Amino acid sequence: MREKATTLYIGPQHPGITGNMMVRLKVEGDTIVKATTEVGYLHRAFEKLQERRNWLQSFTLMCRFCVPETDPMEESYARAVEAIEGREVPERAKYIRVMVLEMARLASFMLWYGGQNGSLGLYTMGQWSVGDRNYILDLFEELTGGRVYHMYIWPGGVRRDLPEGFKDRALKTMDYLEKRLDDYDELMFENAIFKKRTQGVGVVDKETAIEQGVVGPVLRGCGIKSDIRIDDPYEVYDKLDFIVPTAEGGDIWARALVRRQEARQSIRIIRQVLDQMPDGPVYNKIPNPQKWTLPKGDAYVRTESVRGEIGFYLASDGGNKPRRSHLRGVAYAHGITLLENLLVGENISDVSAIMNSLGVCPPEIER
Template sequence: MSNTIFDWKKDRSMFPEPDKDGKPVVELDSQKYIKVWQGPNHPGVTGNMALELTISGDEVMEAKTHVGYLHRGFEKLFERRRYMQCFPTSIRMCVPEPDINEYNLSRGTELLSGIEVPEMAGWLRMIALEMARLQVLLRTVPGQGGTIGLGLPAQWGLYYRELILDRFEELTGGRIYHMYILPGGVRGLLPDGFKKRLEDNLVKIEAFMKEVDRVVYSNAVFKKRTKGIGVVPPEWIDQYGATGPVARAAGYKRDVRKDYPYLYYDRLDFDYNVEHESDVFARFHVRRKDVDTTIDLLRQIMAKMPEKGELRAETPNVLHWKIPRGETLVRCESSRGEYLFYMVADGSIYPRRINLRGPSYTHGVVLLEKLLVNANISDVSSIMVSLATCPPEIER
């Protein structure tokens, strides 16, 4: 898309010459540059993360990601926690969408000790995971508008997110940290009338998404500010291990739920949401379609899940649950892409190593640093949010 009104990129004479690698030679003493810190506390960054930007005029010459403002050493803390004690800690590795941590950790523990979860628990896990995805998307989809000044839909989105949190409170006893999925199963059946209330919420959310379509999606300003911005070349996807909406927006059919089916996703009917432009708008568009898919999935799950069943498989006594030496890989699809745990057991009651690899690990560091070069400073937060970086997942 050509930018006819402010074609500021045409005249490059004011900008420093790039060297033979195409990188600008930044001499701060030349006074052509300013260092700007965006974050760690800034409404335009996701979470507590800082971008060290070197700008010339309003163009970013160089960007560096700084994390570490949250580091609480969860992976280290796991080393001195029993397998059962890990899951309340793990959820803090991704605050907006904690359930994926619980799921991966529980699944890994079960795989390593050879436990099969009852069917009912599997379906309940899917409900929790999809509800978690929905509540994140209700923040990020309208929130994408917020990054360019369309703050109002972002505020509305929070209300509809609260509706899902109400359902979480009912189901799990917690609003943000659900601590619902635990090794062996889940911690509660659906309360009476839950399906009806969730369905009511889904109807409201569908109506709300129509509003988002009108106010954000078909908004001239939004389109102008997001189309052609932050383009991720498709060949970068594999090279940098980008996943989720970022990969799907670049035309790749990548979705852990379909590629490596877990739980009962193979019994559900859904498709990849793919776009091809690979810019901020395309990523937003993929997420927008993800909302519809998630709502549809929730309905399918509620229709297909059994009415009754066991909550939890029989496990060894959780106080001395020893797991024989072994290692495994567990992955699930988060709202941001592939979320993966690498777990090593050493035969004791404590895990030897639990290593998280979330999508932000590349999205937020390598990919972001690359995409921000030559970006307009006003697009920085837009690009960042479109990559959905989540710093706790980088620093763990």
């Protein structure tokens, strides 16, 4: 007997959803037959606001695009402004930027560990990893004054140099976190529930991945080696030694395997950066922000965040405000067309796990 289809609304307020968006599911029994996403609960019109603010005031909005990952956005803005203006960045600032970006990646990995496991009802992991994330946030607080919003990587370099003794404290934290990652592996990757709930669930095949513009760990989880840090290197990534892990299968499990190794690579990069960092200035001073104008032109820069490629387009008409600022977040590709296709045929209880594994961050979609 054919079961009657029912409509089920998940979100916008729901612990299983990754932010303020809604997924409208048409279900037959427990199986999803159609999924429709609805966004717009978090539209803050940042891009419009930026058109009314000067170049420096616009920068303060950048980190607010997506809360779990604030630094890639700041760095994108800084690099886009520098590209339009042709402003040089001191070498030391580039190393510090890479360190901050990788620390941000680690902090974001920690949140992902919690979210991915939490979506499957495994709450211990979240308590561990969010607790450990605080050690990274402590470093951020010392370096930038803020724990989540840093506003540290700005056009021309970074806001200030490393505090005294920061290197040792950062290295100590890295040693601690590296040990903790082993504990995480035991808790997560040797857990039968985690394996059963993730293997073969939310499968993206290679062709779909390329067709849908999939990026980051989701693409690497399909066995495609792609990373902006290697393919289109920025800052000093071309001078650093790290590998880009891939996995086969394209399911949640494969993405988790990729992220597990990437967290270790981030620690490796931070150690190298701290070791190789040259002395010198960290900031190429910008003019008076009220009078600061950029030449006419545009730039498109890309940054590899934890969830994949973040693109940022910035155009100047020769004035003291951006003509157009347009962010392309990871969720823009993953959160609508891909998610709607991927959910069909899956179980209701896996929606949250799939959204977490894709890295859907709704504030990026509507901005």
